[in-house]
Structures are given as structure tokens and as C-alpha cells.
Amino acid sequence: MRMYDLILKKRNGGALTEDEIYSIISEYTKGAIPDYQMSALAMAIYFRGMTPEETASLTLAMAHSGDMVDLSPIKGIKVDKHSTGGVADTTTLVLAPMVAACGAPVAKMSGRGLGHTGGTIDKLESIPGMRLELSVEEFIDNVNKCGISIMAQTKNLTPADRKLYGLRDVTATVDSIPLIASSIMSKKIAAGADGIVLDVKVGRGAFMKDIENAEELADLMISIGNSVGKKTVAHITNMDQPLGLAIGNALEIVEAIGVLKGGGSKDLLEVCLVLGADMLKIAGVAKDDGKAKAMLKDALDSGRALQKFKEFIKSRGGDERVVDDVSLLPKAKYIERWIADKDVFIKDLMAMELGLIAMKLGAGREKKEDSIDYSVGIMLGGKVGDLIKKGAPIATIYANDKNRMGWAAREIKKYILLSDEPVERPILIHK
Amino acid sequence: MRMYDLILKKRNGGALTEDEIYSIISEYTKGAIPDYQMSALAMAIYFRGMTPEETASLTLAMAHSGDMVDLSPIKGIKVDKHSTGGVADTTTLVLAPMVAACGAPVAKMSGRGLGHTGGTIDKLESIPGMRLELSVEEFIDNVNKCGISIMAQTKNLTPADRKLYGLRDVTATVDSIPLIASSIMSKKIAAGADGIVLDVKVGRGAFMKDIENAEELADLMISIGNSVGKKTVAHITNMDQPLGLAIGNALEIVEAIGVLKGGGSKDLLEVCLVLGADMLKIAGVAKDDGKAKAMLKDALDSGRALQKFKEFIKSRGGDERVVDDVSLLPKAKYIERWIADKDVFIKDLMAMELGLIAMKLGAGREKKEDSIDYSVGIMLGGKVGDLIKKGAPIATIYANDKNRMGWAAREIKKYILLSDEPVERPILIHK
Numbered sequence: 055m056r057m058y059d060l061i062l063k064k065r066n067g068g069a070l071t072e073d074e075i076y077s078i079i080s081e082y083t084k085g086a087i088p089d090y091q092m093s094a095l096a097m098a099i100y101f102r103g104m105t106p107e108e109t110a111s112l113t114l115a116m117a118h119s120g121d122m123v124d125l126s127p128i129k130g131i132k133v134d135k136h137s138t139g140g141v142a143d144t145t146t147l148v149l150a151p152m153v154a155a156c157g158a159p160v161a162k163m164s165g166r167g168l169g170h171t172g173g174t175i176d177k178l179e180s181i182p183g184m185r186l187e188l189s190v191e192e193f194i195d196n197v198n199k200c201g202i203s204i205m206a207q208t209k210n211l212t213p214a215d216r217k218l219y220g221l222r223d224v225t226a227t228v229d230s231i232p233l234i235a236s237s238i239m240s241k242k243i244a245a246g247a248d249g250i251v252l253d254v255k256v257g258r259g260a261f262m263k264d265i266e267n268a269e270e271l272a273d274l275m276i277s278i279g280n281s282v283g284k285k286t287v288a289h290i291t292n293m294d295q296p297l298g299l300a301i302g303n304a305l306e307i308v309e310a311i312g313v314l315k316g317g318g319s320k321d322l323l324e325v326c327l328v329l330g331a332d333m334l335k336i337a338g339v340a341k342d343d344g345k346a347k348a349m350l351k352d353a354l355d356s357g358r359a360l361q362k363f364k365e366f367i368k369s370r371g372g373d374e375r376v377v378d379d380v381s382l383l384p385k386a387k388y389i390e391r392w393i394a395d396k397d398v399f400i401k402d403l404m405a406m407e408l409g410l411i412a413m414k415l416g417a418g419r420e421k422k423e424d425s426i427d428y429s430v431g432i433m434l435g436g437k438v439g440d441l442i443k444k445g446a447p448i449a450t451i452y453a454n455d456k457n458r459m460g461w462a463a464r465e466i467k468k469y470i471l472l473s474d475e476p477v478e479r480p481i482l483i484h485k
Numbered sequence: 486m487r488m489y490d491l492i493l494k495k496r497n498g499g500a501l502t503e504d505e506i507y508s509i510i511s512e513y514t515k516g517a518i519p520d521y522q523m524s525a526l527a528m529a530i531y532f533r534g535m536t537p538e539e540t541a542s543l544t545l546a547m548a549h550s551g552d553m554v555d556l557s558p559i560k561g562i563k564v565d566k567h568s569t570g571g572v573a574d575t576t577t578l579v580l581a582p583m584v585a586a587c588g589a590p591v592a593k594m595s596g597r598g599l600g601h602t603g604g605t606i607d608k609l610e611s612i613p614g615m616r617l618e619l620s621v622e623e624f625i626d627n628v629n630k631c632g633i634s635i636m637a638q639t640k641n642l643t644p645a646d647r648k649l650y651g652l653r654d655v656t657a658t659v660d661s662i663p664l665i666a667s668s669i670m671s672k673k674i675a676a677g678a679d680g681i682v683l684d685v686k687v688g689r690g691a692f693m694k695d696i697e698n699a700e701e702l703a704d705l706m707i708s709i710g711n712s713v714g715k716k717t718v719a720h721i722t723n724m725d726q727p728l729g730l731a732i733g734n735a736l737e738i739v740e741a742i743g744v745l746k747g748g749g750s751k752d753l754l755e756v757c758l759v760l761g762a763d764m765l766k767i768a769g770v771a772k773d774d775g776k777a778k779a780m781l782k783d784a785l786d787s788g789r790a791l792q793k794f795k796e797f798i799k800s801r802g803g804d805e806r807v808v809d810d811v812s813l814l815p816k817a818k819y820i821e822r823w824i825a826d827k828d829v830f831i832k833d834l835m836a837m838e839l840g841l842i843a844m845k846l847g848a849g850r851e852k853k854e855d856s857i858d859y860s861v862g863i864m865l866g867g868k869v870g871d872l873i874k875k876g877a878p879i880a881t882i883y884a885n886d887k888n889r890m891g892w893a894a895r896e897i898k899k900y901i902l903l904s905d906e907p908v909e910r911p912i913l914i915h916k
Contacts, residue, residue, distance in 0.1 A: 058655055058656075058657055061656060061657040062657040065528070065531065065657050065658075088520070088521075089519070089520070089521035090519075090520035090521045090523070090524040090652060090655075090656060091524070091655060091656055092521070093521040093522070093524050093525040093528075094524040094525060094527065094528045094656035094657065094658060096525070097496070097524075097525045097528035097529055097532075098528055098532075098657075100496065101528075101529075101532045221521060224489055224521075224522065225489075225492060225521060225522055225525035226489055226492040226493040226496050226525065226529075227496075227525060
């Protein structure tokens with residue numbers, strides 16, 4: 055089996071067999087296939103696509119390229135949740151303690167932020183003392199004792215995907231639906247959960263820009279998940295505007311705590327209830343949507359979800375007092391408010407651009423090697439359709455550098471549009 | 486200008502600017518753009534194509550990536566000839582002395598064989614003593630003294646094309662018409678001729694399998710050549726069957742000498758007359774086709790073309806006595822004839838497969854590093870439509886290894902098809 059012939063086959067519109075795909079992935083992982091052949095294949099896949107069978111084979115081949123985590127020492131049905139990446143998407147931080155408080159074990163491997171999107175691990179690490187680079191044994195022990203654990207992906211989880219994604223990222227072959235689907239699902243399958251709830255973001259701040267592509271991606275991932283016996287469901291949610299109000303690591307912790315205390319962004323809570331209900335149903339903890347949502351609301355209202363979050367922070371060595379006193383989180387040197395000089399409605403919040411401004415303030419990574427400034431970011435005064443009263447902040451910027459603050463304060467006005475007239479709220483959950 | 490953005494632009498169907506293409510080629514040549522980005526771009530070009538402007542820019546960028554040969558010290562209009570590669574195509578060896586004998590200077594850089602196609606330099610080197618790795622000064626001196634020189638491409642001729650071709654060869658991106666056109670024309674332009682006569686081969690033994698693609702390639706190369714002020718013409722000729730009767734280096738020298746002596750393959754001679762007439766017209770030596778062909782025939786009939794070939798061999802250190810005594814050429818240890826056991830017509834000669842059998846006998850290179858056995862190959866008894874009388878050879882195989890001989894003798898019968906009924910001769914020159 056020569057790589058040349060396999061590139062040619064795909065280039066000419068053929069379908070690769072399961073054996074061929076396994077051979078490509080195993081040879082590429084160990085360095086026997088050079089990057090220049092793999093990138094040519096990725097570009098051919100971009101143009102020719104892959105059949106559902108090819109995509110499933112690629113997913114499994116990548117899943118098996120490294121460690122396959124065995125979560126069987128954790129009692130109960132383990133349900134993972136994955137979002138395709140967005141701005142101000144603090145879902146995991148709210149959802150995980152809510153679901154765990156309802157009695158479903160949460161064992162989640164998470165990534166770090168890249169580009170304009172944030173990562174759960176970075177956000178949690180903004181809490182002083184948190185340690186999330188765990189061994190699988192520590193991870194399982196954490197779930198068994200606390201009902202919840204979130205860990206950074208192990209180095210040897212889907213090494214093939216890591217290598218291929220790095221290559222796609224520099225060869226303009228990221229936005230291929232079968233390649234995206236197999237990348238996500240290979241990690242989820244290797245991470246060992248029994249069921250998977252997917253949140254496919256669509257809109258200007260997401261990788262998927264239109265509903266058709268998002269649906270195609272969602273359907274493909276559902277079929278891959280179910281074909282390997284993992285109950286998989288998906289929702290398509292709006293990422294034209296940021297999901298919550300906070301963009302930046304410590305700021306998102308503040309927002310998550312706010313939601314767990316019954317305040318904060320309503321959109322964020324709504325997405326958490328929808329995804330959380332699916333997790334409880336798949337975990338067998340709730341029978342239907344109505345019951346699941348009632349359980350989640352009770353976990354919130356009773357304070358049990360907040361308590362679970364506190365427990366989790368403590369179990370990971372973090373300072374759990376942040377839950378009661380957010381001033382213990384890293385603080386930015388400079389804070390600047392953009393104040394409404396009259397009553398105005400928010401007409402548009404451009405998610406991608408706002409995410410990039412936060413990244414350039416230091417909240418995210420342009421390249422993988424970049425380090426992160428936990429304290430900086432943007433806090434929005436409201437979402438599209440909200441009224442901002444005269445004298446209230448339209449947005450607040452947190453920075454540690456005066457020049458960057460000046461730049462961000464000017465820049466942000468291009469991407470938050472205002473209106474004197476009321477503005478309709480966009481749909482949050484498409485499907 | 487980031488390579489990532491340029492791959493993306495091409496992938497999305499955009500046209501690269503002249504500046505962008507020059508930058509890509511100069512960065513790639515010096516190693517600042519990695520192979521994995523270049524192969525992704527090549528695959529995107531395979532799918533999206535290139536405009537004639539992009540192709541012309543790529544051609545010139547590659548031509549200027551290394552030495553630009555200056556042939557102005559040679560008096561007269563220098564006309565180069567290029568064939569896109571075929572089997573038993575000994576045209577250059579016959580054509581060059583014919584044209585030079587008519588008074589047009591012939592200064593030709595040639596390549597070596599690869600895969601199933603032969604290379605002029607390899608064929609000439611089968612003559613004992615020949616030295617064709619020349620400096621440009623020696624080359625010019627050779628033309629000025631003898632009217633003809635043929636040299637191996639200098640190491641620094643179009644290094645960008647050399648590097649890119651090597652990459653395309655292993656990433657299934659060779660057969661893209663704009664990439665083929667720019668590869669050929671960049672070398673012709675850098676080699677410094679004033680005019681270019683192209684022989685685009687079409688058929689099963691050529692890179693172009695159908696007439697439409699061959700025409701597209703020919704038109705594109707003509708437009709590139711003329712756009713840089715080099716008078717360029719093209720012919721499309723048949724490569725369904727081998728052109729001449731000899732496949733293999735020394736065997737093709739024997740055939741070329743035969744044609745120069747007034748014998749040998751008629752098809753080979755016809756192609757030489759057609760291409761040679763164009764060369765004489767572009768060189769300003771003949772006014773029209775009729776006069777040009779008469780001059781060429783006279784050069785042949787008078788023995789001046791043969792004499793010129795002898796002179797050229799001597800000027801390059803070769804043993805010119807081979808012209809009168811071909812037994813001085815390298816000889817194979819084993820010779821096996823496939824004899825007709827009754828009168829038969831040749832129905833089909835599969836050029837590609839016969840070229841590959843000769844290659845595996847040792848006449849060609851599978852990889853660039855392979856060495857060549859000059860003596861081996863196949864001599865055909867006739868072309869499609871020819872009658873082979875009972876007792877005459879249908880084909881003769883020359884080998885230096887008994888096992889390979891046995892294999893070739895069996896194999897050849899699959900690709901030379903015979904018929905008891907007369908067979909029509911195929912068209913030789915399409916356009």
C-alpha cells in the first residue's frame with residue numbers, strides 16, 4: 055500500500071477502505087508518512103469529501119492511535135459533552151456541577167483555548183492552586199470521590215489527531231466537515247465516555263458559518279458515535295454573538311459562579327439546561343426532558359450545584375473561597391468602562407471579532423506556545439436585544455497594558471453596534 | 486504575505502497575483518516554505534486550476550529561480566525543440582543533425598529518462614566516450630564550431646521546478662495542465678532559445694491521455710512562449726504506440742543512425758520532418774513548409790545530416806565510428822526473438838507497457854538514483870498495421886539477465902497484439 059496511490063485514489067474521487075485508512079493513520083503517527091503527503095491527502099479530502107464509512111474509519115483509527123481511556127472503574131453511565139468552540143461559552147463550568155449534583159458522574163477531558171475561542175482548562179486554571187494535568191487514575195479517583203472531574207487531555211490521547219490537526223491548521227485544510235467530525239469524535243471515543251452530547255455552534259463566531267454545514271457536521275458525528283455504541287445527541291446553537299457576557303478566563307469563572315448562584319446570563323443558563331437534560335437522560339438519571347430540567351433547576355435553586363463546584367475546586371487543590379469572594383481571582387491592572395450616554399439597545403455583537411480582541415489583550419493564544427493572562431478580557435453589558443440604560447456600561451475592558459487597553463477600547467466600538475430602536479433577540483437554539 | 490493565506494485563496498478558487506507567485510517560488514526555493522504547504526497548494530491548484538496569467542507568472546518565476554542561459558554569443562536564431570515524453574521517441578537524435586546540416590544552429594539542453602520514457606542524454610551517453618555534462622561556455626563553443634550541441638541540464642537550471650516537480654511526483658499532483666505547462670516552459674525559457682517547437686504527445690504512452698487535454702496544454706504553452714517574445718509552435722502527435730521501433734538507449738542510437746542513412750522507422754522520420762520544418766522556419770532559414778521539408782530531405786539524402794551527427798559525436802569526445810559500425814555500441818549478453826509462425830498483422834502496441842518492460846530490463850530509471858544499462862531494450866518488428874511475414878521477428882528482446890529475459894519474453898506478448906486480418910494504421914500527427 056503506497057501513500058502515493060492512496061492520495062491518487064482520493065484525488066480521483068475514490069473511497070479509501072478501512073484498511074487503507076488504518077494504515078495511513080498508523081504510518082503517519084509513527085512518522086513513516088511525511089507531512090507533505092499527508093497535507094496533499096488532506097487537501098484532496100477537502101475537495102472530494104469522505105463517505106460516512108470513511109469518516110467512521112478515520113475516527114476510529116485516530117481514536118486508537120494512542121491511549122484508550124477506560125472509565126469502567128467509575129460507577130454509572132458516563133456522559134461527555136463537547137462544544138465545537140465559541141466565544142464566551144462557559145457552558146462546561148456551569149453544566150458539570152449541575153449534572154453532577156443530580157447524581158450523574160461527570161468525567162470530562164477538556165482542551166485549551168486556541169485563536170478566538172477559549173478553553174475550559176485555561177479558565178479553571180485561573181483559580182489559584184488548580185491542578186488539572188492529571189493521570190487517568192487521579193481522574194477516575196476524583197470522579198468516584200467528588201462526582202465530577204475535569205482534566206487536561208493526556209499527551210497520548212489521539213496523537214494522530216494532534217499531529218494531523220497541527221498540519222491542517224497550517225495548510226488551509228481545517229474546514230472540511232469529515233475531518234472536523236473525525237477529529238472531535240476520535241477524542242471523545244478515546245476519552246472513554248458511554249454517551250456524548252454535542253453542542254455544534256453555528257454563526258460568525260463559530261467554525262461552522264451556516265446551518266446546513268452545522269447540520270451536516272452534527273448528523274455525521276451522531277452517526278459515528280452511535281455506530282460505535284455510544285449514545286450521541288447534538289444541538290445546534292447560535293454563535294453569531296457571544297453566548298455569555300464574559301470573554302476571558304477569570305471573567306468567565308465569575309460568570310459561571312454568577313449563573314450557579316441564580317444570576318448571570320440567561321442564554322448561558324438556557325444552553326446548560328438543554329444540554330444538561332440530554333446528559334441526565336442518557337445517564338439514565340431522568341426519564342424525560344421535563345423531569346431532567348426540573349432536576350437541574352432544583353440543583354441550582356437549592357445551591358447543590360454551587361456546592362458541587364466548590365467541592366470540585368477543593369478536590370483539585372484550588373482555592374474554593376473564590377466561589378464566595380471572586381476578588382481572590384487574578385485581577386487586571388486597568389479597567390475601562392464604555393458607558394451609555396443615553397438609553398440604547400444592543401443591535402449586534404460580533405462574536406469572532408470580540409473573541410479576537412480578548413485574545414490580543416492576552417486572554418487567548420495566537421500560537422500554541424503562547425502563554426495566557428487569566429485576568430484580562432471583556433465583560434459585556436448585555437446581549438443583542440437588551441436595553442442598556444443611560445450611565446450603565448455597554449462593555450467593560452480588563453487589561454494589564456495601557457497601550458493594549460487604548461487599542462481595545464477603540465476597537466471594541468467597531469464590533470458592538472447600538473440602536474435607538476428596540477432590536478429583536480436572535481434565536482439561541484436552532485435545533 | 487503568509488503562505489497559509491495563499492493556499493486558502495487558491496483553495497477557495499481565487500487567482501494568485503504575480504507578486505504572490507514570485508514570493509511563493511522564491512521562498513520555496515530557499516526552503517522558507519515547507520514542502521507540506523507547497524504540496525497542499527499543488528493539490529489545490531490541481532482542483533482549482535490556474536488562469537493563463539497565473540501560469541505565465543509561475544513559469545517566469547521558476548525560470549528565474551536559477552541560471553538564465555544567455556545564448557547571444559551564438560550567431561543566428563536559436564530554436565529549441567521539446568517533446569512531452571514518449572516511448573521509442575528518438576526524434577532529437579535525428580532532428581538535431583538534420584536541422585544543423587541545413588544551417589540553423591541547434592543548442593539543446595536535454596533531460597534524462599524517468600519512468601517509462603527515455604531521455605536524450607542517456608541515449609547519447611550509450612556511445613562510448615561521450616561527455617554531455619558541459620559548462621555553458623563549452624556548450625556555446627560547441628554550437629559555434631560544430632553547429633550543434635546537446636548538453637545535460639545544468640544543476641542550477643530552474644531549481645524551483647526541480648524541487649516542485651520532485652514534490653508533485655510523490656503527492657499525485659503531476660497531471661495538472663498549468664503545472665505541466667509551467668514546468669516545461671520554465672526550463673525552455675531559462676535555457677535561452679529564441680524560438681520553441683513543441684511536440685505534445687497524446688495517447689496511452691503519454692502523460693496526456695486525450696486530445697482535448699493535449700490541445701489545452703499545447704495552447705497554454707504557445708501562449709506562455711509567445712508572451713515572453715519566444716516564437717512558439719506545437720504539434721500534437723500520437724503516442725498510443727511507440728513512435729519508432731527501438732526502445733532502449735543504444736538501440737535507439739542504432740535506429741537514429743538508420744534513419745539518418747535513409748532507412749529506419751517512417752513514422753519517426755515523418756515527425757522529424759514536421760518538427761524540423763517548423764524549426765527551420767522559425768530560425769529564418771526556410772520561408773515555407775515546402776522549402777523547409779525539401780531542405781531537410783536534401784540534408785538527409787546527401788549524407789550531410791549523418792556527417793553532422795558524426796561531427797557532433799567527435800566534438801563531444803565520443804567514438805564517431807559507431808555511425809559506420811554499430812557493433813561498437815554496448816551489446817546485451819542475451820538476445821531473444823519472438824518469431825512469427827505465420828503471416829500476421831500488428832494490431833496493437835501498448836506504448837506505456839512496452840516502455841515499462843524496457844525500463845525493468847534496465848533501460849530506464851524507476852527512481853532518479855537508479856543507474857542505466859545502455860545495451861538492453863526491445864526492438865519492434867513493425868508498427869500497428871504492418872505485416873510481419875512468417876519467420877520474421879515480431880519483436881527482439883535484449884537483456885543482460887536470464888531471469889529478466891524470461892519475464893520480458895512472456896510479458897511482451899500481453900502488450901503486442903496480432904491479427905490475421907489487415908489492420909488500419911492510426912493517425913500519426915493529430916494537429
